[in-house]
Amino acid sequence: xxxxxxxxxxxxxxxxxxxxxxxxxxxxxxxxxxxxxxxxxxxxxxxxxxxxxxxxxxxxxxxxxxxxxxxxxxxxxxxxxxxxxxxxxxxxxxxxxxxxxxxxxxxxxxxxxxxxxxxxxxxxxxxxxxxxxxxxxxxxxxxxxxxxxxxxxxxxxxxxxxxxxxxxxxxxxxxxx
Amino acid sequence: xxxxxxxxxxxxxxxxxxxxxxxxxxxxxxxxxxxxxxxxxxxxxxxxxxxxxxxxxxxxxxxxxxxxxxxxxxxxxxxxxxxxxxxxxxxxxxxxxxxxxxxxxxxxxxxxxxxxxxxxxxxxxxxxxxxxxxxxxxxxxxxxxxxxxxxxxxxxxxxxxxxxxxxxxxxxxxxxx
Amino acid sequence: xxxxxxxxxxxxxxxxxxxxxxxxxxxxxxxxxxxxxxxxxxxxxxxxxxxxxxxxxxxxxxxxxxxxxxxxxxxxxxxxxxxxxxxxxxxxxxxxxxxxxxxxxxxxxxxxxxxxxxxxxxxxxxxxxxxxxxxxxxxxxxxxxxxxxxxxxxxxxxxxxxxxxxxxxxxxxxxxx
Amino acid sequence: xxxxxxxxxxxxxxxxxxxxxxxxxxxxxxxxxxxxxxxxxxxxxxxxxxxxxxxxxxxxxxxxxxxxxxxxxxxxxxxxxxxxxxxxxxxxxxxxxxxxxxxxxxxxxxxxxxxxxxxxxxxxxxxxxxxxxxxxxxxxxxxxxxxxxxxxxxxxxxxxxxxxxxxxxxxxxxxxx
Numbered sequence: 001x002x003x004x005x006x007x008x009x010x011x012x013x014x015x016x017x018x019x020x021x022x023x024x025x026x027x028x029x030x031x032x033x034x035x036x037x038x039x040x041x042x043x044x045x046x047x048x049x050x051x052x053x054x055x056x057x058x059x060x061x062x063x064x065x066x067x068x069x070x071x072x073x074x075x076x077x078x079x080x081x082x083x084x085x086x087x088x089x090x091x092x093x094x095x096x097x098x099x100x101x102x103x104x105x106x107x108x109x110x111x112x113x114x115x116x117x118x119x120x121x122x123x124x125x126x127x128x129x130x131x132x133x134x135x136x137x138x139x140x141x142x143x144x145x146x147x148x149x150x151x152x153x154x155x156x157x158x159x160x161x162x163x164x165x166x167x168x169x170x171x172x173x174x175x176x177x
Numbered sequence: 178x179x180x181x182x183x184x185x186x187x188x189x190x191x192x193x194x195x196x197x198x199x200x201x202x203x204x205x206x207x208x209x210x211x212x213x214x215x216x217x218x219x220x221x222x223x224x225x226x227x228x229x230x231x232x233x234x235x236x237x238x239x240x241x242x243x244x245x246x247x248x249x250x251x252x253x254x255x256x257x258x259x260x261x262x263x264x265x266x267x268x269x270x271x272x273x274x275x276x277x278x279x280x281x282x283x284x285x286x287x288x289x290x291x292x293x294x295x296x297x298x299x300x301x302x303x304x305x306x307x308x309x310x311x312x313x314x315x316x317x318x319x320x321x322x323x324x325x326x327x328x329x330x331x332x333x334x335x336x337x338x339x340x341x342x343x344x345x346x347x348x349x350x351x352x353x354x
Numbered sequence: 355x356x357x358x359x360x361x362x363x364x365x366x367x368x369x370x371x372x373x374x375x376x377x378x379x380x381x382x383x384x385x386x387x388x389x390x391x392x393x394x395x396x397x398x399x400x401x402x403x404x405x406x407x408x409x410x411x412x413x414x415x416x417x418x419x420x421x422x423x424x425x426x427x428x429x430x431x432x433x434x435x436x437x438x439x440x441x442x443x444x445x446x447x448x449x450x451x452x453x454x455x456x457x458x459x460x461x462x463x464x465x466x467x468x469x470x471x472x473x474x475x476x477x478x479x480x481x482x483x484x485x486x487x488x489x490x491x492x493x494x495x496x497x498x499x500x501x502x503x504x505x506x507x508x509x510x511x512x513x514x515x516x517x518x519x520x521x522x523x524x525x526x527x528x529x530x531x
Numbered sequence: 532x533x534x535x536x537x538x539x540x541x542x543x544x545x546x547x548x549x550x551x552x553x554x555x556x557x558x559x560x561x562x563x564x565x566x567x568x569x570x571x572x573x574x575x576x577x578x579x580x581x582x583x584x585x586x587x588x589x590x591x592x593x594x595x596x597x598x599x600x601x602x603x604x605x606x607x608x609x610x611x612x613x614x615x616x617x618x619x620x621x622x623x624x625x626x627x628x629x630x631x632x633x634x635x636x637x638x639x640x641x642x643x644x645x646x647x648x649x650x651x652x653x654x655x656x657x658x659x660x661x662x663x664x665x666x667x668x669x670x671x672x673x674x675x676x677x678x679x680x681x682x683x684x685x686x687x688x689x690x691x692x693x694x695x696x697x698x699x700x701x702x703x704x705x706x707x708x
Binding site: 024027030031032033034039042043045046047053067070071073074077078080081082083085086087 | 211
Binding site: 399400421439441 | 555556558561562563564565569570573574575576577578584598601602604605606608609610611612613614616617618
């Protein structure tokens with residue numbers, strides 16, 4: 001059976017987006033990405049900086065409200081349906097709730113062949129890259145670097161601290177069947 | 178029963194994206210958008226400017242290959258699944274095949290309460306706006322302006338030629354239940 | 355003598371950027387744009403949302419501090435030097451201080467052949483377009499629509515309320531020598 | 532005397548943009564950036580993919596025409612004038628002509644206190660990062676990695692191959708007076 005979904009989990013500025021672009025370039029089959037940021041990018045104004053939607057604190061903390069959770073559930077069911085209909089999907093996510101988030105996502109992806117990938121990065125390094133990106137809330141990288149991996153089980157883990165994005169992606173690609 | 182999906186169909190530079198942003202701002206419930214451009218934006222390099230994926234001719238013509246069609250079908254099934262799971266979705270599309278494309282999309286959206294919206298714009302005006310946008314293949318606006326509406330049946334039609342985007346959006350919003 | 359600088363002055367969402375893109379596409383000579391937004395885009399973090407730099411109020415008001423003013427003066431002198439060295443420059447600006455701002459800019463551009471262009475838009479229409487753009491502080495369009503033209507003298511004025519961007523641009527282009 | 536201009540020279544995907552963002556964040560004074568890409572971004576359509584302007588070959592080679600050279604000269608004179616008027620400027624450039632380009636730029640910056648910085652990156656690593664960025668012409672990174680440094684003299688050199696962007700930026704910042 002061949003891989004239908006690749007889930008990348010890692011904190012902010014850990015390097016997920018670069019890995020997504022590399023995977024799409026080097027994998028022989030066509031893959032598309034549908035990440036949590038893609039949903040945030042298309043939220044209506046009423047759910048941005050809102051208690052019921054998504055709010056970003058000054059220290060980099062992320063607060064998720066009920067409307068966000070309902071929407072995210074529907075979104076994820078749809079992404080799973082895309083995969084069941086034959087689209088190869090890379091989900092790049094940030095498991096703010098660690099293992100609980102993985103269990104919920106695993107439920108939505110039931111029956112699909114999923115490759116679970118942990119994208120790690122040393123908090124200090126991620127924090128430096130957050131500054132170099134210049135468009136992220138400062139503090140988010142450090143806050144998320146370790147908590148997002150708590151209790152999460154992976155098929156493969158990469159660490160972008162000292163390994164180039166393309167090399168991390170090649171390591172992941174070797175597990176894609 | 179309340180509207181679950183809004184489908185906007187119109188040619189390139191007819192003003193769909195502005196209407197999408199207005200609808201998300203003025204509709205009382207949270208709506209997210211999932212359009213054909215969103216799928217194009219996430220295609221892997223191998224499907225861009227490719228016979229099997231999506232290719233743009235120098236005169237503005239769009240050529241769609243088999244891999245694109247397979248992916249688009251899976252994508253659309255997923256979008257329908259999002260709507261069935263409770264997300265309110267605005268699909269902005271370009272029915273290059275006119276009525277045939279509507280019939281196919283109608284099939285994917287079966288059982289959902291859909292508002293079909295035609296977004297028209299005079300070809301010459303759309304062509305001028307294409308120049309003002311500066312990031313579209315010149316010629317696309319004229320080529321698509323009328324063909325995308327051939328045989329398509331709408332619940333409501335708007336014309337951005339002489340009506341502001343926000344006013345068009347308000348006219349559409351009155352049909353959203 | 356031929357036009358060396360085109361100054362476009364108009365409120366937020368009056369349509370300046372579209373006119374800039376059209377002018378660059380239709381004018382026979384190569385023109386480049388250097389507007390106030392281009393300087394804002396390259397400010398260091400310390401001057402954004404800062405009393406000494408540029409701050410945006412919740413109602414759309416813009417507050418400019420001393421460091422901003424010093425930097426803007428140096429920037430404008432440099433833009434004038436580019437024009438004196440032979441680059442054709444379109445400056446799109448927002449004269450928050452009306453006539454005073456024009457006089458200051460006129461001083462920097464001394465000796466250059468400048469075409470002064472007023473870009474007008476009905477406040478209500480500009481406000482609607484602000485919503486359709488979706489990435490501007492709401493309220494700015496209405497606040498600026500008329501004040502930026504106070505006491506300003508133009509060579510040509512266009513009004514985007516009922517005239518398409520490309521047609522406005524053609525009207526301006528007829529004054530470029 | 533304090534540094535008025537920082538010139539960063541390095542090949543495509545060597546990491547200049549990240550260093551620019553870090554420098555703007557960590558330097559105590561306000562700095563703005565005016566690089567060669569900023570000029571390319573504002574070229575009129577007639578100078579893009581054009582023999583007289585800038586053209587990118589399929590293998591990543593860059594061809595510069597006469598209109599480009601004239602415009603770049605005027606642009607650079609203007610940037611120098613900004614610095615002379617008190618703006619602190621970071622110029623990020625790609626010396627396709629190596630030493631010759633440095634000599635020409637040195638001429639334009641005469642009288643200014645300039646810090647010359649070489650940004651190096653191993654060609655293979657830069658090539659991998661080019662894939663991870665996903666928006667560059669493949670091949671450019673390798674072609675430029677070494678040639679842009681030929682005969683160029685620096686005050687400080689950094690190598691992003693194994694040093695983080697923020698650390699490279701701190702090393703540069705120590706030379707800024």
